[in-house]
Amino acid sequence: MPGVAYRRSLVSPDPLTRLAREDSGRVLALLARRFGVGPAEEAVQDALAEAARVWPERGVPMNPPAWLMTVAKRKAIDRLRREASARRRTRDAAFDSQVAGSDTADAADAWAVDDGDGDTMTVDEQHISDDQLRLMLLCCHPALDRDTQVALTLRLVGGLTTPEIAAAFLVAEATLAQRIVRAKRKIRDAGIPLSIPADLDGRLDSLLSVLYLVFNEGYLSRGGASDGAAVRVDLADEAIRLTALVAALVPDHAETDGLLALELFHRARSHTRLDDAGDLVLLERQDRSQWDGAVIRDGNAVLARALRRMQPGPYQLQAVIASHHANARAAADTDWPAITVLYAQLVAMTGSPVIRLNHAISVAMADGPLAGLALLNDIGGLDSYHLLHATRGELLARAGDIAGARAEFERALRFTDNPAERRHLERRRLDPTV
Amino acid sequence: MEYMILIHSDESDEMPSPGTPEFDAMMGEWAAYNQRLIDGGHWVAGASLQPTVTATVVRTQPGAASTITDGPFIESKEQLGGFYLVTADDLDQAIELAEGIPVPGASLEVRPVAFRPDAD
Numbered sequence: 001m002p003g004v005a006y007r008r009s010l011v012s013p014d015p016l017t018r019l020a021r022e023d024s025g026r027v028l029a030l031l032a033r034r035f036g037v038g039p040a041e042e043a044v045q046d047a048l049a050e051a052a053r054v055w056p057e058r059g060v061p062m063n064p065p066a067w068l069m070t071v072a073k074r075k076a077i078d079r080l081r082r083e084a085s086a087r088r089r090t091r092d093a094a095f096d097s098q099v100a101g102s103d104t105a106d107a108a109d110a111w112a113v114d115d116g117d118g119d120t121m122t123v124d125e126q127h128i129s130d131d132q133l134r135l136m137l138l139c140c141h142p143a144l145d146r147d148t149q150v151a152l153t154l155r156l157v158g159g160l161t162t163p164e165i166a167a168a169f170l171v172a173e174a175t176l177a178q179r180i181v182r183a184k185r186k187i188r189d190a191g192i193p194l195s196i197p198a199d200l201d202g203r204l205d206s207l208l209s210v211l212y213l214v215f216n217e218g219y220l221s222r223g224g225a226s227d228g229a230a231v232r233v234d235l236a237d238e239a240i241r242l243t244a245l246v247a248a249l250v251p252d253h254a255e256t257d258g259l260l261a262l263e264l265f266h267r268a269r270s271h272t273r274l275d276d277a278g279d280l281v282l283l284e285r286q287d288r289s290q291w292d293g294a295v296i297r298d299g300n301a302v303l304a305r306a307l308r309r310m311q312p313g314p315y316q317l318q319a320v321i322a323s324h325h326a327n328a329r330a331a332a333d334t335d336w337p338a339i340t341v342l343y344a345q346l347v348a349m350t351g352s353p354v355i356r357l358n359h360a361i362s363v364a365m366a367d368g369p370l371a372g373l374a375l376l377n378d379i380g381g382l383d384s385y386h387l388l389h390a391t392r393g394e395l396l397a398r399a400g401d402i403a404g405a406r407a408e409f410e411r412a413l414r415f416t417d418n419p420a421e422r423r424h425l426e427r428r429r430l431d432p433t434v
Numbered sequence: 435m436e437y438m439i440l441i442h443s444d445e446s447d448e449m450p451s452p453g454t455p456e457f458d459a460m461m462g463e464w465a466a467y468n469q470r471l472i473d474g475g476h477w478v479a480g481a482s483l484q485p486t487v488t489a490t491v492v493r494t495q496p497g498a499a500s501t502i503t504d505g506p507f508i509e510s511k512e513q514l515g516g517f518y519l520v521t522a523d524d525l526d527q528a529i530e531l532a533e534g535i536p537v538p539g540a541s542l543e544v545r546p547v548a549f550r551p552d553a554d
Contacts, residue, residue: 143525190546191435193524 015060016051020159021238023065024048027072028156029131032194035076037138038184041156043076044068132157133249134194136242140206141192148183149210151176157245158238168235169217207246208259208315215239215263219270220418236267247302257306258316264299265322268292280424284331296326317346336366353381357388369398386415390425397432405432436478436547437528438519442512443540445485463536471520476531482516512541519547 013021024044031040047068061067139152150169154160162180166173186192197203218235243260250256272286303319321342328334343359346352356379364372373395382388393408409429416422450456471477489505506513518535522528525544532542 141525191522191524191528193526195524195526197526198530 015064016048016055019051019064019068020048020161021241022159023068024159025135025157026128026132027065027069029135030069030128031072031076032135033131035080037135037156037187037194039076039079040072041184043072043079046075047072129249130196131194132245134196136207136246136249137197137200137203138187138192138194140203140210142206143190143192144183144186146210146213148179149206150213151179152183153207153210153242154214154238155180158242160238204246204250204253204256208243208255211239211243211246212259212263212315214242215266219266236263236270239263240267252309254306254309254311255313255315257302257309258313258319261299261303261306261319262315262322264295264302265319265326268295268299268326274420278420278423279427280420283325288329288331291326299323299326314346314349317342317349321346334365336362340366353379354385354387357382357385357391361391364395364398369395373399384415386412386421386425388412389415390428393428393432397428397434402432435524435528436519436521436550436553437525438517438543438545438547439528439532439535440514440543440545441516441518441535441537441540442543443515443537444511445513445515447538460536467534467536470534471518471531476520476522478519478521480516480518483514485515486513515540519550 028037028040028044031043034040035043050071051064051068055061136153136157139156140149144152151165154165154168155162160168162177163173165171166176169176214235218237218239240260240263243256243263247253247256247260268291269286271292272281272288272290275281299319300323303316303323306316306319321339324335324339324342340359340362343355343362346355347359357376360372360375360379363375373392376388376392376395379388389408389412393405393412396402396408397405406429409425409432413422413425413429416425450460468477468480471480486506489507491503491505491507492500493503494500515537518531520528520531522531525546528544532544535542
């Protein structure tokens with residue numbers, strides 16, 4: 001699959017986890033077309049549970065994805081047979097009786113699916129891609145709320161387990177399990193279809209914002225490795241993997257590549273965001289020699305690919321800004337005037353208050369703190385956002401108003417629980433001098 | 435699959451008076467929409483309701499007499515004004531049908547039917 005090789009900081013997961021993350025989504029997508037999302041998901045989960053029981057004794061099979069496809073398919077069929085309700089389509093009944101004889105796990109025909117025409121055919125990459133895309137788009141259907149979209153995407157497409165997702169988002173496992181059960185029920189009862197929607201662009205926007213949300217959750221990692229919990233799934237890497245998958249499935253959509261590039265540029269810097277004590281290190285102080293040059297080069301390539309399509313959009317703009325930082329050898333080399341222009345475009349495109357804040361910061365870097373402060377005062381809607389007050393604090397300190405700065409850091413502390421952020425703000429409050 | 439589409443809109447919105455060309459145009463849009471449902475094989479049922487001033491609420495309780503009051507059920511800016519019962523392939527098609535309803539600004543609840551005794 002074309003895409004970007006990204007660097008994992010974690011040790012390679014065990015074969016079963018790798019199967020779940022990298023292959024179960026594809027198998028589920030294929031089976032969903034025939035059996036529906038709910039039954040397909042149960043079949044895949046049952047098959048993975050069987051693998052967990054059986055592989056330690058019998059060893060890992062030669063071709064794990066083929067094994068999964070065969071076993072999950074058999075379980076889906078067995079389930080259909082058990083159910084007393086009438087089949088909606090006679091095609092399923094024909095499929096059912098034809099497959100009855102092929103129970104042996106044969107690696108060669110493991111991807112074979114009968115399409116009802118009487119002959120067994122091997123599913124080619126394009127069919128798998130279409131089914132996978134449909135599944136990803138289903139997970140982000142507007143009839144599902146955002147929390148559900150996130151959980152479903154990670155579960156059905158990413159192949160993460162319920163405990164993994166719950167731990168990553170600091171949500172109780174039971175809550176998350178219920179969310180997924182309700183979602184599957186709604187998909188079935190309300191008839192949410194597995195299809196490419198008429199408004200594909202709109203749905204892709206939803207999918208990308210789900211993935212960006214997952215990335216940010218991982219990138220800003222609320223607890224950090226020191227919070228005592230078991231090793232948490234690296235959500236940032238998961239988001240990158242899934243974004244790359246979308247880019248492969250929908251190659252002519254520039255914003256997907258834009259998001260991927262943005263994620264890569266952030267990811268390249270993630271080692272330097274916190275120091276050894278787990279405290280925040282601001283961008284201008286980060287040790288750029290520790291930035292992952294290979295990931296930055298990947299980001300550059302993906303961004304170039306995006307821009308060539310001439311379909312401008314906010315993720316691409318953010319990625320261009322991020323590339324300015326990522327490619328500047330030293331903080332002093334940063335082209336702030338260029339960045340202010342980009343932010344101004346982004347403000348015009350989105351009207352987002354947070355982006356106005358970032359614009360104000362870039363103006364301060366280019367034209368001095370007073371210019372930035374003036375812009376800050378015009379931003380509405382961020383009064384409970386700790387970064388607004390922290391930013392004002394920094395700019396006041398740079399402008400020489402130490403008392404004013406202290407008051408702003410004080411105010412900022414009221415609006416964040418994040419331990420690393422709080423420690424940083426406490427330090428700034430105690431000594432606001434630059 | 436069958437879906438009910440519940441049409442909620444602000445009753446205080448300006449409506450054309452009967453006898454005016456605007457009124458005829460509006461009725462024409464509704465007639466055309468209904469015909470589209472019928473032609474597409476989606477029509478099961480539909481009706482517009484009299485305004486909420488005509489509503490009566492009956493609250494029942496087990497083992498006690500019911501309470502009857504002047505309606506509507508919920509006081510809110512948007513009120514139930516009509517409904518359609520449609521057949522659609524899936525939720526997306528039902529949503530598409532709902533979006534075609536010629537009401538200027540409305541909240542349309544689209545909910546699948548569980549069981550309809552008079553269904554074929």
